[in-house]
Amino acid sequence: MKNRLVLPAPSLQGEAKEVSKYLIINKMIELKNIEKYYATKGIKHYVLRHVTTNIKQGEFVSIMGPSGAGKSTLLNILGMLEEPTYGSYEFMGEDVTTLNERKRIELYRNHIGFVFQAYHLIDEMTVYENIEAPLLYKKIGGSERKSRIADLLDRFNIVAKKDLFPNQLSGGQQQLVGIARALAAQPTIILADEPTGNLQSAQAEEIMALFQKLNREEGITIIQVTHSEKNAQYGNRILHIADGVVKDDIAIA
Amino acid sequence: MFKLNLKIALRNLWRNRIITSINVGGLAIALAAFILVVMYFTYETSFDKTNPNYNNIYVVGRIYPDFKTNYTSPPFAKAIKQNFPEVENAGITKRGFFEFTMKNGKNTLFAKNFMQADYNAAKILDLKPTGGLEKPAGEVDRLSYLSEESMKVLYPNKTDNKPEMVGMGSSNSGITSKINGSIINNLHSNITFDGISIGNEIGQGENYGMNNYTTYIQVKPGTDVANLEQKITKLYRNELLKGETDQKTIEEIKSISTFLDPLSNQHLKPKAGNDAPYKILIALSVLGILILVIACINFTNLSIAQATKRAKEVGIKKVMGAYRFQLTTQFLAEIFIQCLFATVLALIVAELVLPYFNNLFQINLSVWHIDNDLIWQLPLILCLITLIAGIYPAIVLSGFKPALVLKGNFSTSKQSYWLRNSLLVFQFSIAVIFIIGLFIINSQLKYMRSEDLGFTANQVVYIKNQTLFNNPVKFGSLNFESVRDKILKIPGIKSATVATDVPDGAENGTNGYTFEGVQSSLDFVDVDFDYFETLDIKLKQGRFFSQSFSTDTANSAVINESAVAKYGMKNPVGKTIKGCNIDYKIVGVIKDFKAQGFESAVQPTIYTIKNPCGNYKTQIMLKIEENKMADALATLKAQWPQINPKDGQDFRYEFLDELYGKLFKKQEQLQSVFFAAALLTIFIAILGLFAFAKYITNGRIKEIAVRKILGASDIQIFKLINRSFLVMVLLANVISWPVAYILTKKWLETFAYRIDLPVLPFMSSALITILLTVITVSIQAKKAVKANPVDALKYE
């Protein structure tokens, strides 16, 4: 059952097509000289400076670095939740700084899935409804919605919990729901901030394995922030951030 | 999406059901009050609106240098119609100045206002006799109608609309009169009557001096009214100037002008008259709006209290692809559900309260009738309160940037701190103003009830009477002596008198009097012996009227202190005051007494027994011993036809203290309204505070737990939670004191006799609000304090 995956867009299926797609969107994310500072009392506190990097379609990137290094900030910028104070950012060939709110929300609906460090489930909604919410915004039909959610509940082993509210779940279970929600809309890219931060190691490994599978079999681009060297090994690239700059950019075989 | 949102909204409301019901209940009550105000407002502003020519009808009045009046003379209307083509129609009416007694067998009707109108006026005013308005046949023929209610009194079983012959006066008078049918007496009109008599022309032969009529004109649509007004003034002066040669009179006439007052003004703010009803209406509307706003603020404040939580929801939904307007509509829909529910509840509450409201304002409103304006007003109100209550979440909450709210320790408290606190302060300020107002109105009313009036109305019975007792005999009046003798034979009746006026607040007549060469106008009251004794009025100098002085019925006068002061008299007793071509000898000075209530100062007044220039002496007053009151009244009723044969067999009386008490009615109305308003605002504000405090303490449970672990005592925590609320309530008091001071001072100034502005209400309002706040907040704080810190910190 575990491998009964939700099928992504047909164009991404099969090796040959994946390759061709891979060639077309060579640069899914292109950052040039990204800077981010917070001005407090007129003094600029730089969180990021001169971050320049490309992330291609189908990559599985882990961002690492010490606490306060700016990892979450960088991920937020990638997710267009925050704007850089300087530099240019192109997402799928489009300049993000010129995007209007409506366009950005279209991107959220169709391409980007978020997994938050603090889960961020909606407390007033049940597990089922939390997973359903992005599908509703995407205007996906009722039966399609039902089958997708059933799949995800099944895959994450939380069928029994579907009518519970977030505060009735353990931290790890909430994180699972958060991931299921991110996957529900079948995004082309997943941005995950310490997705396994609250999970016990066995569970963490399962999630990582799942990410790897999504990345390999469905070509979903994954960018995760993690503190764990072991988790980072599931991906194919590690960006080390320290003092606001990319210190190391290592490819994993 | 909408279905899910709705489901979640309902679930949310249910989960916070106590707070929800508090909010919805508070709003429902406020809305009920507002609905009543709206209904009252609609009612008060739509008098005569059913008249098809509502917007083109004007009353023609006259302006003298020192007063304005609606009373005009019969020839004026005719002249206006003849001279100005833009005046489509002009007619006159005349109020009934006498109370008619009408009889049909055993049924008796006392028609207080049997009006007269010419056919034109009847047409302008859209009078509707059953079967339609008919034109009287000849020059002098009249068509008389009784209002449907009056007709019911005389002919309870009448079903046809045939003319009837009714007896006039007592049953042995032998006078009958023809009533042509019944007529609708629209109580929602400025023209009301018990009966009306319509002629082709009324007031024939009366000249420009007979200003006893009201003139109505109907102009053609689009008429330049200001211009017409000027033309009518010119016409009026010309008419008066005809044949006038006396230079002084000509000058006087030139100072008179006329005005046109729209029919729509007549009920609330007639140009000739006072606009107190209008002011009261406006004040009432302001009260209603304030109460509603205060209830809406509860919603906003609760939204603010929940904001941190809701902001997270906003952030998440946005990154999942929700547009801002979707969130806005979601929030509005949530508020709308509650408002809708509140509206339904409000209608029920309004329906329950309506009888009291109708009773208080002496009207007859009802919620459930087809042409009720509420049908379109209510949805409007509903949308409005949804907007007011939902504006904060709809605009501010929905605008949160996801990055801000989703990042770690986001808290909206800083941004909304000012807004939420100012809203609370505003609510409490209004409540404080109402409390102070209520206290001050109460003190003034208490003062009015307990203050020495200068006369005693207790145990004084006022008898309605139609016989004239003027002396010397005038228009076939009788001498009161024989009536008095017969009355005094009844055990328990201590004294009896008759006068032109009773001290019931009504204004007296005025006339010019000269004292030592100084001419001035004085109020006059024509009395009989025992007038002062019956009313227990205090003597200051000299003596009262007495039968042992034969001159008293000829030229003796008693004046009051104010009259002495007005002329600056020294030792007035024995001196002469001249009026109505009589040299009156002042025999006594009485202390002032408040015949006109507390609003106007006691007028300088002269009391005489003989006054050829005076009014009809018809008002009989008796002083009766308390314990023999019932017997005496029964005997009077039985013997009345023998005692006072000309009045007929209908003995009707009122107690003077009740009559005088009616003067306080307006103030008592105000007191009731204020009482309700103050209670409501406090109640609603406290409800809001309760819910608000609940949220705040819930939000601080973790903080409280940590403090407790760090060793804070319960008292310290109570203080901590109460402090910020106390500061706000104190601030509210400080803000509202000057406002309340100015408002109540203004109100007190409408009384000639009033209390000094007391300090106590200001102190009490502070005390009350502080106490209520501490209690309300502490109830919530108690839960947080009692909670086990471990529970609160478990999910850290």
Ligand SMILES: Nc1ncnc2c1ncn2[C@@H]1O[C@H](COP(=O)(O)OP(=O)(O)OP(=O)(O)O)[C@@H](O)[C@H]1O
């Ligand atoms: N709104 C803000 N104002 C000022 N400084 C901020 C703000 N948000 C973040 N910072 C600062 O930016 C820096 C980077 O924050 P960020 O959350 O990106 O760190 P991180 O690498 O994700 O750390 P962690 O591993 O602990 O999650 C921190 O030093 C933080 O103090």
Ligand SMILES: [Mg+2]
């Ligand atoms: Mg972080």
